[in-house]
Amino acid sequence: MNTPLEDLLGNRWLWTAVFASTSAQVLKVLLILLMEGRWRPAAFMETGGMPSSHSAMVAALTTGVALTQGLGSPLFAVSAVFALIVMYDATGVRHSSGMQARLLNELVEELRTVVREGFAPQPLRVLLGHTYLEVLVGTLLGIGVAGLVFQVL
Template structure:
């Protein structure tokens, strides 16, 4: 039981998961505003505004920096980890999403002539730089409020 109490008092975990939760909740709200439909799958989906991966890791790094010191090894590790995640979100995963979009167009074009029975590929898996920046700002704000 002591384990769960200690986990619940961990400010680094609290700020990281809170930043992730708020980012995912914001995706639902923004989808509702933009598309005029409630899409609860946005809560667990990747891609979109803001980047929850980025808010999660920036809250992690900011919290660790505040608690352990900006010159600590643990802050350096979490900052490097955050930079890799943000690069991946805006680079590799975004490129994969763009490729999925092109493949879906090809599948649509081919299916006009004969049925392929292929499932559409998920296109919204990466982030624009703006979505990553918004996630970073959110994570830093949440960590500063909670850590």
């Protein structure tokens, strides 16, 4: 019988999901370097951007469950519903929040020109959510990572 720590460390589904998410974050930093020509390792810890690490994580988890438990299993159903909620949230609520933050930041900048000293609110984070393409690429990355881990390794 395994100890709880051995069970945790040996949980392929968990570590595959974490690896897929980490891979997406590394890819995000590399894409910034490739597309913008600047090294920005801080992007590794940011939400939003290409590809979606949240989508990669839940897609890897769901794919791992599908490959080991089957598409008809209750665990697959739970994982798939969870993945759909996360992806919907990334493109819907969180993306809208980012657009609202951008607009509010623009309004604050306009107010700075009108209001006297002392008006200096902190800008809101703009890049919170994802486009459909970012979620799609994250999803494909997660499926690919899980396919490799559960079919090859």
